[in-house]
Amino acid sequence: MVDHFLPPRLILAAPHSGSGKTTIAAGLIAALAARGLRVAPFKVGPDYIDPSFHAQAAGQPCHNLDAWMLGEDALRELFLRRTRDADIAVIEGVMGLFDGVAGHDETGSTAHIARLLSAPVVLVLDAQAMARTAAAVVKGLCEFDARVNVAGVIFNRVGSPTHARMLREAVEEQTEVCVLGALPRAEALNLPERHLGLMPAAEHDIRAWLQAARGHVEAGVDVDAVLTLAQAYPHQPALGFTANQATAQPPVSAQPDPLLIAVARDEAFSFLYPDNLELLEAAGARLAFFSPLHDASLPDGAGALILCGGFPELYAAQLAANTTMRATIAQAAADGLPIYAECGGLMYLCEALVDQAGDVHPMCGVLPGRSLMTPRLTLGYRVARAVRDNWLWRTGETIRGHEFHYSTWQMPASAPEPVYALLPTAYQSETRHEGAQVRNVIASYVHLHFLARPALAERMAHAARAWSSRPKQMRQEKAT
DSSP, X not given: OOOEEOOSEEEEEOSSTTSSHHHHHHHHHHHHHHTTOOEEEEEESSOSHHHHHHHHHHTSOOEEEOHHHHXXXXXXXXXXXXXXXXXXXXXXXXXXXXXXXXXXXXXXSHHHHHHHTTOOEEEEEEOTTOSTHHHHHHHHHHHHOTTSOEEEEXXXXXXXXXXXXXXXXXXXXXXOOEEEEEEEOOGGGOOOEETTEEOOGGGSOOHHHHHHHHHHHHHHBOHHHHHHHHHTSOOOEETTOOHHHHHOOOOOXXXXXXXXXXXXXXXXXXXXXXXXXXXXXXXXXXXXXXXXXXXXXXXXTOSEEEEOEEOGGGGHHHHHHOHHHHHHHHHHHHHTOOEEEETHHHHHHEEEEEOTTOOEEEOOOSEEEEEEEEEEEEEEEEEEXXXXXXXXXXXXXXXXXXXXXXXXEEOOSSOOOOSEEEEOBTTBSSOEEEOEEETXXXXXSOEEOGGGSTHHHHHHHHHHHHHHHHHHHHHHHHHO
């Protein structure tokens, strides 16, 4: 067994959500990239929106580090592989530093990732309504778990230079934590929000915002000190990995004639894990992105279709108006094309979508019933168990995933057979059924990370290859 060393790295954490982690992380990533450094961006937890900002700041995909969904071994292997050529890794945490799957269990928390990767933690502290108390907050986070190295702090939403000086003096008097800087309250740093959080980068031009975030970080944060802090921890070995595991990309299938999988990606559909797509490519698939909003047809030759999550409710009128695309997808489903849909994709496949204003918009009509926007947020980790065999699942297999949506699926009495049984977790007390299969359409509100079960990518590629070969086989049979 060979030890492999982790690159310079740091984690930006906070006492609670809304402290400004995303803004400071994106600004710092942009500042480091502007120095010519190769920055590997990461986000803790099952988030799709924050990574979209970090990816633009770094000029490369931002990957999720979710210890609950993936497990520690897969997560560490992912981190090693994605940082192989990086000069530094910048990781944005999730929620509060110690917030995990339950009040008594911090699995999946930022602190869990910090311990797993032996990474120093830099706190982002919203100081707009405190002064000396900041030291108490920082000290408490330092002492809560001695295994977590809280090494620095950046004050956010500071009112004045005097306020910043008071905060620095208090923290330096009471702790050994390095004060790395302070950012003022700034309207230019505010990002538009809505019911699921920040508006994804795919839906608006964030270049001006990124420039402002970088400028504020460079003006208010000692970026050299941040680099020094990250570089002080490059020699902690990542135990338990062989040389091949630590350096290899996902194995690429040797299948001939790359098959084609169509993947929805536009303003309405943007919730995609880059690792899922890379696993499909490693299984031999060629990916073709298309827009249910703007395109009239699916990519030619598609052997399977992925409809990911996003915000179809905000673009329902436009989706409804694209009747050609809706009819194309409905016909593809009727023909038996393998279709995999998550959350927003499920909503698009229903007969109709009822938006926040109560307006009803026709959708693809592949699934019976309609999706209805509600004031109630459904969220949390899920353990899904497959209830039947299909092209993607084998009966009894389980996977960990997550839900995050404000809509509900109103099904008729004659509902289709479910895909999963969602087992009891900290987020639900009883088993409940979820999703549906109609012909070769598999749809569910549960979002999956394929690294939790890489066989899913292989099966999807196999299904697409089988579908793509059918017309040729039928022609051959007819000819004989």
